[in-house]
Structure formats: structure tokens, C-alpha cells
Amino acid sequence: MRNNRLRIGARNDGVPHHADIAVNGRFSVLCLWTLIALPMGLVIAADLQLIPDAVEPGERFVVRVVPAANRDVAEVRASVLGNPVKFYPRAHTWKGLAAINAGAQVKDTPVYVKVFYKDGTSFQDIVTVGIRPKRFPTQNIRMSSSKTGLMDPGLLRQEREQLYSHLANSQPEPLWNGAFIAPCTGRNVSSFGRRRYVNGAWWGQHSGADIACATGTPAKADNAGIIVLAETLQMRGNTIVIDHGFNVFSLYNHLSSIHVEIGDSVQKEEVVGKAGATGFVTGPHLHWEIRIGTIPVNPWTWTQGELVL
Ligand SMILES: [Zn+2]
Incomplete structure (x- = not known):
């Protein structure tokens, strides 16, 4: 070192x-x-x-x-x-x-x-x-006019604050066991960190990974934890947040259905919902995030081995 x-x-x-x-x-x-x-x-x-x-x-x-x-x-x-x-x-x-x-x-x-x-x-x-230097690729997204009404800064801010309020407190012990798993099996259609433009305007870096899973595909808990959010948001669609302890959270977005409630303990691989296309999307996929507090990190890193603390 x-x-x-x-x-x-x-x-x-x-x-x-x-x-x-x-x-x-x-x-x-x-x-x-x-x-x-x-x-x-x-x-x-x-x-x-x-x-x-x-x-x-x-x-x-x-x-x-x-x-x-x-x-x-x-x-x-x-x-x-x-x-x-x-x-x-x-x-x-x-x-x-x-x-x-x-x-x-x-x-x-x-x-x-x-x-x-x-x-x-x-x-x-x-x-x-x-x-270390890293270059994230750029992605241009065409969003239909039926969805562009969601590109409202006030709505974005409100949803972000609502989300952050659920990321404020975490269990003090790591609840995960072993490496994390991807919530569903499919192509990684948009990787973490991509620099995104929507209809030609700067949108931001991709805060998660988009996995191509058809509507109705079971979404499994990426690791053990406690559900701290399970509701419909305008941008993120049907959303689940799992607290894995130690300030580590995972987020599932655009689900077609939610099978858990706030306070539920979930085990790794337990089905928590189904993939879908709700919220600000161009089509069905599962948007999967892992965050440390409010900061999104590359979720695939967590599948490569257990983080032992
Ligand atoms: Zn996404």
C-alpha cells in the first residue's frame, strides 16, 4: 500500500x-x-x-x-x-x-x-x-412526447428528496451474505455511469444498471435486507428499496408489480416484485441500483465477491 x-x-x-x-x-x-x-x-x-x-x-x-x-x-x-x-x-x-x-x-x-x-x-x-481515471460512454435516448412531461425539475427534486428520506437510516450491521446477485437475468442494456442525453439535452449519468428483463420476469432480492420503500413514484415507477445495513441500499425501478411491504425482511434470491415498464422508460427493463447512502455505485462490482467488513 x-x-x-x-x-x-x-x-x-x-x-x-x-x-x-x-x-x-x-x-x-x-x-x-x-x-x-x-x-x-x-x-x-x-x-x-x-x-x-x-x-x-x-x-x-x-x-x-x-x-x-x-x-x-x-x-x-x-x-x-x-x-x-x-x-x-x-x-x-x-x-x-x-x-x-x-x-x-x-x-x-x-x-x-x-x-x-x-x-x-x-x-x-x-x-x-x-x-483512477475512467471514461463512461455517452448514450443518446429518444423519449416519446407522452413521457417528456416527467422531465420537470421540480418533480425530479421532489422525488429525489422523497427517495433520500428513505436512505437516511440504515441497520448498523451488514445484513448481506456472500456476493450480491443481479435481480434478474438479461442483457446489460445500459451500464452504470453512462453519460446520458435525452432528446438532445444533458440528462445526467446513469445511476444504475438496466437489465433487459421482460415485463413479468421475477425480480429477486440481490441480497438479504429490510424493505424501506415499496411504492409507486412518477419517474422511477413502481419502486423497491432494500436496506442491506451499513448504509448500503439497493433500488429496483419500473417494476410491473411489488410483492413486499415496508418492514419486510427479505432473503437473497427471494422474489420481491416483477420487472416492468412503469415510470420514465422507453420500454421494459429492470433499473437496478446500489447506493452507499445517497451515492450510486456500480452494482456489478458487488456481484464479484463478498464485501467483508
Ligand atoms: Zn436505468
Whole structure:
């Protein structure tokens, strides 16, 4: 792993250094004799790691925080590209899943991390995540005039806010088991991240994968979780959102029917609805998303192996 740490903050050797000292949320540079005189309990650094430390736009990484020994953590906060990262306790560490927006144009970007200890002290650090270049293909879509009435910014905003309200809280434990599966079998007709124009106007990057499944094809849960949304939206059509825990959600759109209700626990491969063509579509398909919080990520990555936290 390359060294992605900036100068502020903890080092990895377990030996206290000047910059490791933070008391009451402020960094204090102390001369060596002061450091030696301090009881070890005041050295409240934390060790930070990004796994992996470089990703493509639209991909995820884990922020792993190992708190100072014998210190109880109250909360860990972090942000990357302005997006907050949610942390959950895991054994002796705290971990958060972070994602880089598919539209990110930067090469490397800082991850700001702050650890709040229960004794009122805190520690903050900055680590850098590498962003590998990726070019997403462009797609031009012709939408019939019967659907273009849905291309209303106010409607889009309202639906986005409604969706986000269901992505605000997640189960604190990962509920998934093994790799995720595609909800139905079919051609991948529009891949994640495509740069889309609708009737010649910029529309945005594709937030999911479109799988060519005929109307009525069973849509299976891509992994275990709890249903947090099951209703008809104007753009997204009949929609299901599954909370997989740890701030991971999957979304199914344009379904012809919904077979679950909010609060239902679902197992991987359980049928949750049927593919269809409801909402803003040119034809039947299943639009499948995986999001970390509100950030869409490439769902196919999740089918390639289990994310172990
Ligand atoms: Zn789609």
C-alpha cells in the first residue's frame, strides 16, 4: 500500500509523536520532554486506513479507524468530496463505507476523518484516496412526447428528496451474505455511469444498471435486507428499496408489480416484485441500483465477491 497519509495526525508505528497529540479537539504541538511527562492516556491518536486506497469513480472503499488503546469512541465522522461517511463499530475498530461519485473529475481527493472519544477529546486526520481515471460512454435516448412531461425539475427534486428520506437510516450491521446477485437475468442494456442525453439535452449519468428483463420476469432480492420503500413514484415507477445495513441500499425501478411491504425482511434470491415498464422508460427493463447512502455505485462490482467488513 502506498503512503497516502498527509503530515497531520497519527503515524502507524504505535509510538507517540508530536503531531499525534490532540486534546479537547485541538492539536497541540508539545516538545518531547512534555510528551514523556504526559500520562499515556492523553495520547489519543487513532490509526486510519483506506481499503483500497485508490478507486475509480462510482466505486466504494472502506475507511477503517483503529482508536487509541483504552479509549472509548463516541462517534467517528468523515467526509469525502463533501459527502458524509457513516461509521459503525466493528470489533475493536470503526468502519465506514465511502464512495466516489461517478462524475468525480479529480485525481486524488482528501478524506477528512474526526474521532470523538467519550472523554470529550477528539482526534482528526486527513488521508488521501486516489481516483483512477475512467471514461463512461455517452448514450443518446429518444423519449416519446407522452413521457417528456416527467422531465420537470421540480418533480425530479421532489422525488429525489422523497427517495433520500428513505436512505437516511440504515441497520448498523451488514445484513448481506456472500456476493450480491443481479435481480434478474438479461442483457446489460445500459451500464452504470453512462453519460446520458435525452432528446438532445444533458440528462445526467446513469445511476444504475438496466437489465433487459421482460415485463413479468421475477425480480429477486440481490441480497438479504429490510424493505424501506415499496411504492409507486412518477419517474422511477413502481419502486423497491432494500436496506442491506451499513448504509448500503439497493433500488429496483419500473417494476410491473411489488410483492413486499415496508418492514419486510427479505432473503437473497427471494422474489420481491416483477420487472416492468412503469415510470420514465422507453420500454421494459429492470433499473437496478446500489447506493452507499445517497451515492450510486456500480452494482456489478458487488456481484464479484463478498464485501467483508
Ligand atoms: Zn436505468
